[in-house]
Amino acid sequence: MVQKFINSPDRITQEVLEGLVAAYPAQVALADENIVVRATPKSQDKVAIVTLGGSGHEPALSGFVGEGMLDCSVVGDIFAAPGAQRLFKALQLFKRDAGILLVVLNHSGDVMSANMAVQLAERAGIKVKILLTHDDISAGLDAPNDDRRGLAGCVPLYKVVGAAAEEGKTLDEILEIGSRFNEQIATIAVASRSCTHPQTGDVIAELPDGEIEIGMGQHGEGGGGRQKFTNADDVTSQMLDLLLRKLHPQASDKVALYINGVGATTHMELSIVFRKAAQILAEQGITIVDSRIAEILTVQEQAGFQMILVKVDDDHIDLLKKSSNAPYWTVIGK
């Protein structure tokens, strides 16, 4: 069992957020307990972008708060939804005529918190609409959206809707742009070693040495694709093939490709994986217009990665290229 650099298991979430705002004071601040906001608020006449989710996945989700991206991240305890009351408090903070877009990852606790908080908010006269992400394709290419979990594909979505809000677009316009992007994101994960829960020390999923599991979710949920490890190119090809069969981009299409390391897998390996995926896309005449190799949404010290492919329209490309000062998705705008 790996020894983690923590103090008390009960204080992890609070201490993580204190560290984040201490390191990035020009970008982020704490508005209330476990509510992370921009250091410099966006003007009131623009739509606010809010999200929610458990901690333990750092730098997600709070590391994407910043100008041009999220206005607010509402944080739960390790792998746990923040609860409707805290989220309602955040929605009250961002009440405005322009409205709030609430981006929710499809996990039951988050969805329940979001639905309850939105009910409370609507009664309080707060204008808010939900955009639910469900980018995981491990449940099957034809699985209904309800059965598909939200993985790290939420992060480029934050970028797109955040930039649209910064430009002053209306809530309906942002919802249309974001929904179109959301329906064109496909993500598949692979795990090669499991991890421990930082509060209990429990191993969150068993995975024999030398085996990998394609489709494992970010809390150890089964994905069905357990197999012997072969090599990076073979695993990459299998994963990209699934994404291509979901999105079926054509030769002239433009895509964004992101490789998200979930913990112990090295940048070295992630780069080798990106290379193979980029080669396959190039062979098919598909152009990559935005890309990143990074740990954006992690699963403790789990080894593995998520491959995120998005078929992008021209307006999405423009929005991906706009400025963001979020600590973990900094973009020098064009």
Added chain:
Amino acid sequence: MVQKFINSPDRITQEVLEGLVAAYPAQVALADENIVVRATPKSQDKVAIVTLGGSGHEPALSGFVGEGMLDCSVVGDIFAAPGAQRLFKALQLFKRDAGILLVVLNHSGDVMSANMAVQLAERAGIKVKILLTHDDISAGLDAPNDDRRGLAGCVPLYKVVGAAAEEGKTLDEILEIGSRFNEQIATIAVASRSCTHPQTGDVIAELPDGEIEIGMGQHGEGGGGRQKFTNADDVTSQMLDLLLRKLHPQASDKVALYINGVGATTHMELSIVFRKAAQILAEQGITIVDSRIAEILTVQEQAGFQMILVKVDDDHIDLLKKSSNAPYWTVIGK
């Protein structure tokens, strides 16, 4: 033993660099075998900043090539210096009247490659000066510079000299600014679990469960400070105390503080560590003016981190805040 997402051990370095330039084509390109350069070259009348080092430490060192930072990274095989001939080739590519600053981390192979390449370069009429980093303080607070290894403190140094070069400063001016910064960097590492060599599968250092080693170098070199793990705050306090005793900043001084994750240690933990270090500095009236929590120079799947403290002068602060489009140290300039 962890299964790594690689193909052939012999092709790791080449494939990693192919992935890097495929993911960040607007920032970096390959000029020759294992020579990474900016996608858009700096004008010939400005000083070029070049560095060298082994692969296996991604995103270091090539992830810091970009406008406002490095012009060129010359890459060796895993944990190995690139050799004098390849470095000489890079120096020839950047030959210019303004000159070249070659930043070298104090590891014997790198130093030997650099000294030989500079001799060849001088005979070929190339103007080049070396800046040797030696930020590791684990050899003792009074250890001579020759005994102190170069750790991740090189990365903010790249930022400072890169920004100075971009401003059109002369080689002598940049060397003065960089040397002053270099003498004020102190780094200390801790390991809580070792890692495997990606080519041989060998464990690079033995470390019993439940123990940590303060001072372990980035290739498993001993640091002497082996002890039972206590908690994050205690380890952070011990490490920061060593750095403060080396740099002895005063209450009105300004510092930069960076926490570099070396592999398996989560961003969650790194953030908890940053928080404690920032609290101690605040109690002493010392102001943090630049900071980052990130994996910048890794040691495969090793668990642990490096804490980098720099006492900064006003010109250093200005240079740290200038624009950089390097993939792994992006700064929106002020």
